[in-house]
Amino acid sequence: MSRTEYQILRLLATGPKDFWQLISKQDTSIKEFAQELKNLCRRGVIKKENGLFELNREKIDRKINKYFESCCRVCGDGIDFTRDFKTLLNNFEKAVEKRPLPREEYDQGFMRIEDTVKRAIFMYERADVEKKNIFILGDDDLLSLAIGLMGFANLVTVAEVDERIVDFIRKRAKDLGISSIRTVNYxxxxELPFNLCGQYDTFVTDPVETLPGLKIFIARCMKSLKGAGSSGYFGLTHLEASLKKWWEIEKFLLNCSFVITDILRDFSLYPEDENRWEKFYQSYRLIKEIPDVGLPGVDWYRSSFFRIEAVNEINFLQLPLLSFSEELYLDDETWATPHS
Amino acid sequence: MSRTEYQILRLLATGPKDFWQLISKQDTSIKEFAQELKNLCRRGVIKKENGLFELNREKIDRKINKYFESCCRVCGDGIDFTRDFKTLLNNFEKAVEKRPLPREEYDQGFMRIEDTVKRAIFMYERADVEKKNIFILGDDDLLSLAIGLMGFANLVTVAEVDERIVDFIRKRAKDLGISSIRTVNYxxxxELPFNLCGQYDTFVTDPVETLPGLKIFIARCMKSLKGAGSSGYFGLTHLEASLKKWWEIEKFLLNCSFVITDILRDFSLYPEDENRWEKFYQSYRLIKEIPDVGLPGVDWYRSSFFRIEAVNEINFLQLPLLSFSEELYLDDETWATPHS
Structure with missing residues (x-):
């Protein structure tokens, strides 16, 4: 089922709607939307009466979940998870209790609980969650659990190098009865294992921010995708990646046949208190370069959230070769990444 | 003065701040930020005492306006203009009273009043307004008046084909005592007139959405810019531009040496009632393709807002040649654009 089809059907599951109400809540072009609507009518999945479209329940062979609203009532742009997703936030908060703390050797650090839920909701809004196979590379944010708790995804696979996180996710998913989550130590x-290649509709990752690191992380994720029409999400900071590096990575994305559909500035904030990073700071270049800077009293580290979508078959490019693993983690701009 | 310098100084104008508070409200990398902070200290423009930076008023030769907060208190992502920009919204509302209505021949239509103000605030937040020269190509949204009312810009030039709009902006700017606005019929x-080339720090435009149209509008705007470090803003819809067209235009931007820094989905909504478009609809392809669709009872037309920034000297590419002016306005995806 295409994204547009989901966006139409889930909205109709809240009640009959006219053409204009439907097009207000979907992502594609008028031309493609009209085509999709015509197809659904022809197949009898929806019917039109007195100018209103409605679901034809007899012709629908699976449950259509109703659309969950999350548009911020104040600004109209951000995500207000207290609308239809309030339970999700509460459940996720409980699910991540006693989570593993960040480890220096993997450049870890997790975002605020509400920001993880926001990511899941933004993906849901784009119709990248319902009945989809989702590949997550590195998941100290525990996004898999947030998506799993939604109950809409078909499969969520977490590929993660840190066994503590693999174990935590596996255990919590079991305790919570979330059957859609798979984990793999990777x-x-x-190279991405063969059985993970070409299986997924979307990916999520937070790459290390050197240029080779960014390319390698994103390319591994691209390998997991089915192909044209598949999407991907990743975080990227301004703090450790200059605009020249952004330009390089955008060039790379476009050359791989992906279009950038969203760049949400500072969408995720990394809380100091919960990450308990104090001792990491000593090895940051930032601390060495700026005398007497002290430890932060406010949350300052943040990242922007990219969404990309393959407009054609994915074009896999030659990846950089690394002589030292340090090249993956450190360059002249990574001033808040631990030096070993 | 660089963007980062402005972002530091305007925040310090609200009171002393430590390193972490300052870096929380700026856009550049840690490395570049630390360098800028060091320069300001060395020049004596700011001083550090007990770990806090503060303005050294004796060394500042011009007025530094304090930072205006606009971050949405509910979602933390969108813009809440009722915080420090409430007066601006009210004043803009009055300034646009009796504005010219859209004309079919120019594919016009203006966004909601609050969305125009949101654009101005987002640009302000990026330090693209204070003391800057701003070039606006096509301004039926009357963004020039919103920016002019802020009182922060050095120069706002509106290049506009519709004399009604040129006259309206000129007259209102005069009535309101806004001296920063210039208008030119264009x-x-x-080609962009020689005297407008290379003069501006940033541009704003809402291009027609054919591929040649997009390239021509954006390239004209790029010509107005000073060069590396200059920025630009434009609206682009999903409704009349497929993702393949998005990919083409992103490729074009990158090849011109621009990086995409923001894509804010559906940031602007176009109100049906105020635009009084009813009679335009008859000539839309949408109406011809979809029988009995009727006129919209909800606002549905919307666009995403791009921000781009030149990471190097601008690379001006060969522009498409048009045989008919129709090619500028219409293609196979422009289903809500008037056919003449």
């Missing part, structure tokens, strides 16, 4: 320095 | 089909 280091992104290696 | 058709984007022609």
């Amino acid at each position: 280091n992104a320095l290696n | 058709n984007a089909l022609n």
Whole structure:
């Protein structure tokens, strides 16, 4: 089922709608939307009466979940998870209790609980969650659990190098009865295992921010995708990646046949208190370069959230070769990444 | 003065701040930020005492306006203009009273009042307004008046083909005592006049959405810019531009040496009632393709907002040649654009 088809059907599951109400809540072009609507009518999945479209329940062979609203009532742009997703936030908060703390050797650090839920909701809004296979490379944010708790995804696979996180996710998913989550111990320095290639509709990752690191992480994720029409999400900061690096990575994305559909500035904030990073700071270049800077009293580290979508078959490019693993983690701009 | 310098100084104008508070409200990398902070200290423009930076008023030769907060208190992502920009919204509402209504021949239609103000605030947040020269190509949204009312810009030039709009902006700016606004009657089909080239720090435009149209509008705007470090903003819809067209235009931007820094989905909504478009609809392809669709009872037409920034000297590419002016306005995807 295409994204547009989901966006139409889930909205109709809230009640009959006219053409204009439907097109207000979908992502594609008028031309493609009209085609999709025509197809659904022809197949009898929806019917039109007095100018209103409605679901034809007799012709629908599976449950259509109703659309969950999350548009911020104040600004109209951000995500207000207290609308239809309030339970999700509460459940996720409980699910991540006693989570593993960040480890220096993997450049870890997790975002705020609400920001993880926001990611899941933004993906849901784009119709990248319902009945989809989702590949997550590195998941100290525990996004898999947030998506799993939604109950809409077909499969969520977490590929993660840190066994503590693999174990935590596996255990919590079991305790919570989330059957859609699979975990695999995987280091992104290696090729993606064959059985994970070409299986997924979308991916999510937070790459290390050197240029080779970014390319390698994203390319591994691209390998997991089915092809044209598949999407991907990743975080990227301005703090450790200059605009020249952004330009390089955008060039790379376009050359791989992906279009950038969203760049949400500073969508994720990394809380100091919960990450307990104090001792990491000593090895940051930032601390060495700026005398007497002290430890932060506010949450300052943040990243922007990219969404990309393959407009054609994916074009896999030659990846950079690394002589030292340090090249993956550190360059002249990574001032808040631990030096070993 | 660089963007980062402005972002530091305007925040310090609200009171002393430590390193972490300052870096929380700026856009550049840690490395570049630390360098800028060091320069400001060395020049004596700011001083550091007990770990806090503060303005050294004796060394500042011009007024530094304090930072205006606009971050949405509910979702933390969108813009809440009722915080420090409430007066701006009210004043803009009055300034646009009796504005010219859209004309079919120019594919016009203006966004909601609050969305125009949101654009101005987002640009302000990026430090693209204060003391800057801003070039606006086509301004039926009257963004020039919103920016002018802020009182922060150095110069706002509106290049506009429709004399009614030129006259309206000129008259209102005069009535309101906004001296920063200049207007020029200009058709984007022609080369940008020499005296407008290379003069501006940022541009804003809402291009027609055919591929040649997009390239021509954006390239004219790029010509107005000073060069590396200059920025630009434009609207682009999903409704009349497929993702393949998005990919083409992103490729074009990158090849011109611009990086995409923001894509804000559906940031602007176009109100049906105020635009009084009813009679335009008859000539839309949408109406011909979809029988009995009727006129919309909800606002449905919307566009995403792009921000781009030149990471190097701008690379001006060969522009498409048009045989008919129709090629500028219409293609197979422009289903809500008037056919003449």
